[in-house]
Amino acid sequence: MKRDRQTLPIAAIREENPSLRTFRFDTQLEAQAGQFVMLTLFGEGEKPFSILDENADSVYITVKNVGPFTNRLFELQVGALVSIRGPYGVAFSLENKRVLMVGGGFATPPLRFLAKSLRARGIDYLVNVNGARSQADLLYVSDFEELCDRSLIATDDGSLGHRGTSVDVMQDILEEETFDCIYISGPERMMKAAVDVARKYGIPFEVNLERYMKCGVGICGSCVMDPNGLILCKEGPVVGHETLAKVQEFGVSHRDKTGRILEI
Amino acid sequence: MQFLGKVIPSPLTLASGILGISFSSLQRVIRDGAGMVTTKSLSLEPRIGHEGPIIAEFEGGLVNSVGLTNPGIDDGLLEVEKFHNEFAGVSIVSVFGANSEEFVNLARAVNHSKGDFLELNLSCPNVEDEFKRPFALVPEKITEIVTAVKAVSNKPVLAKLSPNANDITLMAMLAEQAGADGLTMINTLGHGMVIDAIARRPVLRNNFGGISGPCIKPLALKLIRDAYKQVKIPILGTGGVSNGLDAVEMMMAGASAVAIGSAVYERGLDVFKITRMEMEAFMSEHGYEDYTDLIGILEEN
Numbered sequence: 394m395k396r397d398r399q400t401l402p403i404a405a406i407r408e409e410n411p412s413l414r415t416f417r418f419d420t421q422l423e424a425q426a427g428q429f430v431m432l433t434l435f436g437e438g439e440k441p442f443s444i445l446d447e448n449a450d451s452v453y454i455t456v457k458n459v460g461p462f463t464n465r466l467f468e469l470q471v472g473a474l475v476s477i478r479g480p481y482g483v484a485f486s487l488e489n490k491r492v493l494m495v496g497g498g499f500a501t502p503p504l505r506f507l508a509k510s511l512r513a514r515g516i517d518y519l520v521n522v523n524g525a526r527s528q529a530d531l532l533y534v535s536d537f538e539e540l541c542d543r544s545l546i547a548t549d550d551g552s553l554g555h556r557g558t559s560v561d562v563m564q565d566i567l568e569e570e571t572f573d574c575i576y577i578s579g580p581e582r583m584m585k586a587a588v589d590v591a592r593k594y595g596i597p598f599e600v601n602l603e604r605y606m607k608c609g610v611g612i613c614g615s616c617v618m619d620p621n622g623l624i625l626c627k628e629g630p631v632v633g634h635e636t637l638a639k640v641q642e643f644g645v646s647h648r649d650k651t652g653r654i655l656e657i
Numbered sequence: 658m659q660f661l662g663k664v665i666p667s668p669l670t671l672a673s674g675i676l677g678i679s680f681s682s683l684q685r686v687i688r689d690g691a692g693m694v695t696t697k698s699l700s701l702e703p704r705i706g707h708e709g710p711i712i713a714e715f716e717g718g719l720v721n722s723v724g725l726t727n728p729g730i731d732d733g734l735l736e737v738e739k740f741h742n743e744f745a746g747v748s749i750v751s752v753f754g755a756n757s758e759e760f761v762n763l764a765r766a767v768n769h770s771k772g773d774f775l776e777l778n779l780s781c782p783n784v785e786d787e788f789k790r791p792f793a794l795v796p797e798k799i800t801e802i803v804t805a806v807k808a809v810s811n812k813p814v815l816a817k818l819s820p821n822a823n824d825i826t827l828m829a830m831l832a833e834q835a836g837a838d839g840l841t842m843i844n845t846l847g848h849g850m851v852i853d854a855i856a857r858r859p860v861l862r863n864n865f866g867g868i869s870g871p872c873i874k875p876l877a878l879k880l881i882r883d884a885y886k887q888v889k890i891p892i893l894g895t896g897g898v899s900n901g902l903d904a905v906e907m908m909m910a911g912a913s914a915v916a917i918g919s920a921v922y923e924r925g926l927d928v929f930k931i932t933r934m935e936m937e938a939f940m941s942e943h944g945y946e947d948y949t950d951l952i953g954i955l956e957e958n
């Protein structure tokens with residue numbers, strides 16, 4: 394198990410849009426798409442982030458500014474020291490040859506990494522549906538166009554691509570074509586809708602889940618899912634269709650920082 | 658075998674604070690081979706606990722400063738009820754109060770639950786700023802809290818003791834005199850610190866925390882042995898057990914059952930199944946028929 398904590402400077406910061414930034418760290422984690430790191434900001438806290446990409450020199454994460462921790466991260470400049478540990482968790486599988494990816498909102502970074510990894514392994518056919526509220530919120534449009542055989546877009550307000558959700562577009566595609574596997578990453582409501590469609594067409598799928606994570610290594614219990622006790626930080630965050638069928642809280646409830654159950 | 662009158666399939670128990678927030682994880686740990694499970698310590702009100710990092714590893718084990726994150730006694734006991742719903746498994750409900758009155762209220766709440774045992778966490782080192790000196794270090798507090806809880810509780814009561822006490826054997830004897838039905842020992846050691854030299858910072862957000870894992874095993878064995886010689890009530894041993902031989906040693910020192918915490922980090926949840934197999938292999942090789950044959954059989958030089 395590789396679990397060294399590494400303390401290192403932020404090597405570069407790129408602004409994707411006003412609330413979204415990509416941070417580069419010059420280190421190697423040997424991470425795979427879907428895995429995450431725990432990032433420490435000294436004197437602030439420690440939080441989980443998906444790995445956007447890794448190449449021979451660097452690791453990248455993309456962060457949305459949503460609260461105290463991410464606010465603090467957005468105040469930091471290149472050269473500021475932080476600490477990361479990982480990679481943790483189960484990655485997306487890479488065996489499939491005909492693949493559909495369905496992404497929503499800010500949860501697309503792992504899919505971009507996945508598309509790159511699938512291409513590198515040699516895939517027959519790769520289709521991506523990228524959904525967001527509006528054109529300004531869409532991420533990595535040109536990257537997906539480059540990496541995929543077909544790259545489709547859905548926006549709630551119709552400002553680019555299909556007007557509607559990525560799940561609507563997914564449904565249209567499945568009327569015409571079939572796939573070995575569908576990879577889904579997005580807000581949980583969107584993933585729930587996508588899972589229902591995937592099941593209707595009888596196609597295996599993998600989803601990228603999020604739960605409150607504090608230790609990242611399967612000891613504190615904060616990310617454990619009901620009722621089968623899936624330890625998401627170790628046995629996820631990517632979960633396949635067979636396991637997901639046992640996770641009844643999917644799309645229904647999650648637990649807060651204290652462990653109390655909240656509805657989604 | 659039995660522990661405090663309950664039949665358990667194995668002496669190996671989930672220690673408090675490891676995964677034990679929800680019924681799902683408690684059931685999971687039983688399915689994965691534990692003989693009993695302990696809940697996270699529950700307080701009257703929900704607690705968020707400390708910011709991360711909450712755990713830091715070092716060569717000898719872990720230093721943690723979780724800070725008693727828990728959903729509060731009401732929601733916590735709902736989890737205990739769900740745990741016991743059409744499910745066979747023995748539970749220890751761990752509680753943590755700021756004074757004996759709170760402990761009494763917690764014990765009353767647990768009376769109405771299906772929880773099998775009540776464990777008093779008298780010794781959490783992670784919230785001293787809030788709660789001052791842990792009760793497990795103060796002889797009069799042990800007597801006061803255990804006496805008060807025993808007066809109202811209808812569950813067998815375990816007092817969880819701290820290795821930081823000047824004389825933990827005295828604490829064990831006082832707990833027994835006050836009516837405790839069993840002891841859990843030991844909780845985490847000291848306050849320890851893990852330092853990140855590059856950052857010139859402690860790794861833990863809270864700077865320091867309780868030490869657990871292999872490095873505290875020799876201390877746990879000695880303290881359990883000392884207490885075993887002075888009290889008649891059973892001891893749930895804990896501290897640095899990560900394999901079958903460790904568990905055998907702890908039972909020989911005097912533990913009637915053994916709780917595993919930090920080793921879940923090292924070995925995953927399989928630790929319960931594997932440790933049990935390792936214990937059984939040792940026992941059959943050396944002619945022990947039952948787990949209970951091991952309890953306290955150490956011969957001192």
Ligand SMILES: Cc1cc2nc3c(=O)[nH]c(=O)nc-3n(C[C@H](O)[C@H](O)[C@H](O)COP(=O)(O)OP(=O)(O)OC[C@H]3O[C@@H](n4cnc5c(N)ncnc54)[C@H](O)[C@@H]3O)c2cc1C
Binds near residue numbers: 460463605
């Ligand atoms: C496996 C995983 C991968 C993630 N990947 C990314 C990513 O690539 N990019 C990104 O921007 N965000 C990602 N997140 C979410 C990210 O961890 C939170 O946005 C961040 O912790 C917010 O902290 P805050 O203090 O700024 O906001 P807060 O105000 O504390 O929280 C805002 C929201 O963030 C979520 N959150 C807060 N703390 C945690 C935590 N410890 N664990 C999980 N969720 C939390 C909660 O939903 C909360 O409602 C990921 C979460 C998980 C579990």
Ligand SMILES: Cc1cc2nc3c(=O)[nH]c(=O)nc-3n(C[C@H](O)[C@H](O)[C@H](O)COP(=O)(O)O)c2cc1C
Binds near residue numbers: 672869870920
């Ligand atoms: C992450 C973590 C959280 C813990 N939380 C609690 C707790 O809530 N209540 C408690 O009584 N003990 C708690 N403990 C102490 C353990 O139950 C156990 O007594 C101690 O860790 C020694 O056992 P070990 O070496 O097998 O971990 C915690 C320990 C760890 C590592």
Ligand code: FES
Binds near residue numbers: 626
């Ligand atoms: S985050 Fe602690 S068990 Fe998963």
